[in-house]
Amino acid sequence: MRHVIAFAEHRKGQTRKVTYELATQAHELAQKLGGTAHAIVLGEGAGALAESLTKYPLDVVHVAEDPDVDAYLLDPTIDYLEGAARAIGSSIVLVPNTMYGRDVASRLAARLGAGLNADVTGFAIDGERVACIAPKLGGVTITTCAFEDCEYGVATVRPNAFAAQPGGAGARLETLAKPDAKPYRMRIVNEVEEASSELGLEEAPVVVSGGRGLGGAEPFTTLLKPLADALGGAIGASRAAADAGWVPYSLQIGQTGKTVSPKLYIAVGISGAIQHKVGMRSAGTIVAINKDGTAPISEFSDLLVVGDAFQIVPALTKLINDSKA
Amino acid sequence: MRIVVTVKLVPDLNAEKRIDPATKRLVRTGMETVLNPYDEYALEAALQLKEKLGDDTTVTLLSMVPESSKETLRKALAMGADDAHVLSDEKLSGSDVFVTAAALAGVARKIGFDLVVCGGLADDGSTGGVPGALAEHLGVPGLTNARHLEISDGTITAQRETDSGYQTVTCALPALISVTMAVGEPRYASLKGIMGAKRKNIALLSAADAGVTETTSRTELLSFGPPPARTKARIVEAADGAAGAQTIFDFLRERKLV
Ligand SMILES: Cc1cc2nc3c(=O)[nH]c(=O)nc-3n(C[C@H](O)[C@H](O)[C@H](O)COP(=O)(O)OP(=O)(O)OC[C@H]3O[C@@H](n4cnc5c(N)ncnc54)[C@H](O)[C@@H]3O)c2cc1C
Numbered sequence A: 001m002r003h004v005i006a007f008a009e010h011r012k013g014q015t016r017k018v019t020y021e022l023a024t025q026a027h028e029l030a031q032k033l034g035g036t037a038h039a040i041v042l043g044e045g046a047g048a049l050a051e052s053l054t055k056y057p058l059d060v061v062h063v064a065e066d067p068d069v070d071a072y073l074l075d076p077t078i079d080y081l082e083g084a085a086r087a088i089g090s091s092i093v094l095v096p097n098t099m100y101g102r103d104v105a106s107r108l109a110a111r112l113g114a115g116l117n118a119d120v121t122g123f124a125i126d127g128e129r130v131a132c133i134a135p136k137l138g139g140v141t142i143t144t145c146a147f148e149d150c151e152y153g154v155a156t157v158r159p160n161a162f163a164a165q166p167g168g169a170g171a172r173l174e175t176l177a178k179p180d181a182k183p184y185r186m187r188i189v190n191e192v193e194e195a196s197s198e199l200g201l202e203e204a205p206v207v208v209s210g211g212r213g214l215g216g217a218e219p220f221t222t223l224l225k226p227l228a229d230a231l232g233g234a235i236g237a238s239r240a241a242a243d244a245g246w247v248p249y250s251l252q253i254g255q256t257g258k259t260v261s262p263k264l265y266i267a268v269g270i271s272g273a274i275q276h277k278v279g280m281r282s283a284g285t286i287v288a289i290n291k292d293g294t295a296p297i298s299e300f301s302d303l304l305v306v307g308d309a310f311q312i313v314p315a316l317t318k319l320i321n322d323s324k325a
Numbered sequence B: 001m002r003i004v005v006t007v008k009l010v011p012d013l014n015a016e017k018r019i020d021p022a023t024k025r026l027v028r029t030g031m032e033t034v035l036n037p038y039d040e041y042a043l044e045a046a047l048q049l050k051e052k053l054g055d056d057t058t059v060t061l062l063s064m065v066p067e068s069s070k071e072t073l074r075k076a077l078a079m080g081a082d083d084a085h086v087l088s089d090e091k092l093s094g095s096d097v098f099v100t101a102a103a104l105a106g107v108a109r110k111i112g113f114d115l116v117v118c119g120g121l122a123d124d125g126s127t128g129g130v131p132g133a134l135a136e137h138l139g140v141p142g143l144t145n146a147r148h149l150e151i152s153d154g155t156i157t158a159q160r161e162t163d164s165g166y167q168t169v170t171c172a173l174p175a176l177i178s179v180t181m182a183v184g185e186p187r188y189a190s191l192k193g194i195m196g197a198k199r200k201n202i203a204l205l206s207a208a209d210a211g212v213t214e215t216t217s218r219t220e221l222l223s224f225g226p227p228p229a230r231t232k233a234r235i236v237e238a239a240d241g242a243a244g245a246q247t248i249f250d251f252l253r254e255r256k257l258v
C-alpha cells in the first residue's frame, strides 16, 4: 500500500489549475495503490485554499497557516512536508513542475532519500511499483522511469498533463503541527512583481510567444497581450526578445528558458531555432506567423501563415473577440 | 573565499542522442560534449564574484563525467576557473539525481567551499533537481535561481527569479546557489586564458576518493521511445492581414481551439 500526497503551490491562497490537477491525480493514483490521498497547503492563505480542496476526491487536506513559510525560503516548507510525509508513511509526493515546485521537490526528495522523477506527463503502475512517463533529452525521447523500491518517491508533474475533476465525499481538514525548530536560513527580504502572476507561463493552456520579428518591447503589450487575453493564455518569448530586454527572462521559452506544453502555441516572429524548439515542441497545436515561409519553424508547426505579424495579429484578436460577442 | 562551480558535460544539442537499449543509459562516448550551457552562466557568476572579492578567491570546477570527456573542461579553465576536480567512476555511470547529488557533495566537502554555484538545469537529464538535492546533502542553504548577487561579511544577498518577478533573499555562508541566465553572458576565453588553461590542474577522483558510498539510484529507466511525430506545417501565404487572420481563425475553429 502506498499513499499519495499532492503539494498545493499557491500565493496567499491564490492558486492555479495545476493544484486541482494534482489533487485529482492523487486520488486516482491512491486508488490504484490501495492507499489514501492527501493534499498539503502551507503559508498565508492556506486555510481558504484548503477549503476549496475539500471539494476534490481527497481523504485529508493538511493545513498550516504559518507566517514563517512566507518569510523564509524553502526551509520551513521542506520541514513541514518531510514531517507530514513521515507521518503519513510510504507515499508518492506530487509537486507541480514549476519554478518553485522543482525546488520543493528536489529538496524534499533528498531529505526523504527518495527518487525524483521530473516533468511527468503520465503514470504507469505495476502492483505497488510506480513508474513515471516523461519527455527527456529536449523532448526527443519519452521515458518510463520507475521509482526504486524505497519508501518515498517524488514526482514533479507537468501542468496541463492531467484533468482536474472535483468530487468525492469531502476531504477531512487537519492542522499540521509545527515541525521541531530547525533554523530557517534564507530570509525573504522583499518580493517584486514584474509580470502577471495570474497565469504562470508553464501552466497556461495557450501561449502566444514573440521573437525578434516584433522589433521591440511595445508590441508585446500592444499586439501579443491582447491576443493572449482573447485566448485565455499567457505571453512568452524567444531568447532573442529576452536578450534584447524587451521582456524579462522569466518569459523566455527554450533550452535555457522554460518548457511549456500548452494546447495551443502561437509563435509570432520567431524563426524556430532548435534551442527554442526544445521548449515548446510538445505543444498540442503550433501556429506560426512569420514573414519567411522557409523559417525552420515550418518544420514542426501545424500551420505557418506567411505575412506581417503587425497586420495579422490585431485582425486575429478582433476575429476572436467578435466571435465571443 | 573558495567557490566551487558544478559543471556538467553534455552532448551537443545538435548531436543525435542515443540511449543504449541494454544498459538504458545515455550513450556519452563517441559524441561531442560541451559544457552544459547553464553551467557557463554559473561559472560567469563565480568569476564575477572573484573579480569583486579579489585574488584570494579561488574558483574550482566540479564535474562528474566519464574520464574520456574531461578535456572539455579546458574551455571553462580558459574562461578563468583556477582548477578542476573530476569525479569519474564506472560505479557512478547512470546515476540519478540522488546519487549524483550525494557524489558531488562528497567531493565538494573534500575540496572545501564557502559557496557552491550550480546551473539551473542540465541539458540532457533536465530534471533541475541536482542543486536542491546537493544543498540538502551538504546541509547548507540552497538559494536557487539567483540573478544578481552581493556578498559581504559572510552573507549573500541575492535577487532570485520567481514565476512573476523576483525576491530578495539573504543567507549566511557557506551556501549553495543556482543561477539564471540573467547573471550575464558567459565571457569568452582570452588567448592568454586558453594558453594558461593547458597548465591548470584537472584532478581525477574515484567514488572511493570522494568518500562516496551511496551509488544505488532511486529511479530506474524501464523503457523509452520517440515522441509522437510532428509533421511539416501547412504553409499559407497571406494576401493581407485580414486574410492571414482569417486563415488562422478558421484553423483554430477546425481544431476547436476557439
Ligand atoms: C546555449 C544557447 C541557449 C539558447 N537558449 C535559447 C532559449 O532558451 N530560447 C530561445 O528562444 N533561444 C535560445 N537560444 C537562441 C537561439 O539559438 C536563437 O538565436 C533564438 O531562438 C532566435 O530568436 P528569434 O526566433 O526571436 O529570432 P530570429 O531567429 O532572428 O527570428 C526572427 C523571425 O521573425 C521573422 N519576422 C521578422 N519580422 C517579422 C514580421 N513583421 N512579421 C512576422 N515575422 C517577422 C523573421 O522572418 C524571423 O524568422 C539559445 C542559444 C544558445 C547558443
Ligand SMILES: Nc1ncnc2c1ncn2[C@@H]1O[C@H](COP(=O)(O)O)[C@@H](O)[C@H]1O
Binding pocket: B006, B007, B008, B009, B036, B038, B039, B042, B062, B063, B064, B065, B097, B100, B104, B117, B118, B119, B120, B121, B122, B123, B125, B126, B127, B128, B129, B130, B131
Ligand atoms: N554530473 C554532474 N557534474 C557536475 N554538475 C552537475 C552534474 N549533474 C548536474 N550538475 C549540476 O546541477 C545542475 C542541474 O542539473 P540537473 O539537476 O541534472 O538538471 C547543472 O546545471 C550542474 O550545475
